Every structure is written in C-alpha cells, then in structure tokens.
Amino acid sequence: MDNVDFDDAVEMEITPTTSAADVLKETMTFHHITQVEFAEHIGISQKQLSFILNRHAYMSIQVARQIEQATGLSAKWLLQLDFNYRFANHKLDQHDGVKRFDWAMA
Numbered sequence: 329m330d331n332v333d334f335d336d337a338v339e340m341e342i343t344p345t346t347s348a349a350d351v352l353k354e355t356m357t358f359h360h361i362t363q364v365e366f367a368e369h370i371g372i373s374q375k376q377l378s379f380i381l382n383r384h385a386y387m388s389i390q391v392a393r394q395i396e397q398a399t400g401l402s403a404k405w406l407l408q409l410d411f412n413y414r415f416a417n418h419k420l421d422q423h424d425g426v427k428r429f430d431w432a433m434a
Contacts, residue, residue: 347386347413348406349380349381351409386410387410
C-alpha cells in the first residue's frame, strides 16, 4: 500500500452547485409528489414553490421550517445550502463604491 502525505496535497476550490431547490426537486421526484401537493403540505402557494424550485427566489426561514415540519429535512441545512449556493455564485459589482482600507489584506 502506498503512503500518502496529505500535507503535500493540492487544495481545490469547491464551488457549491447544489441548492435547496435541487434537494426539494429530488425529494419530490423520489416520492412522486407534485408541486401542488408539496405546496399544500408546506402551506405555501404553488407559485411561490415554483419560484423557489427555479431559483427565482430563495426560501425564507419560515418556509424552511415549514418544509422541515412536512418532510423532516433540516431547515438549517436547507438554508445553508441556499446560502452557500448564493454566495458562490454572487458576482461583486466593481462599481459599488467600496474602498479597501490600507490595513486590509488582499
């Protein structure tokens, strides 16, 4: 068996590609649940659910907790998935007026 020195490993930047929308779609597909059924179970409109599933909107804490109640999926986990996805895919506007402090690290 080869010995591997993990201190010499090359670090890779990992960009989150999964959002809560992906998890919800997979859950709905696995359990053969329609958007209408899912929306009814979690207490939101089908239109609001559609916006979440298509990433036109992200779920609120309240909606995440309602999903947790209906499915057992952790609200905290769903919100973290969305946060990681949004953060990784957010582009900083270079003309936003931010000026770096001299002491700030690049």
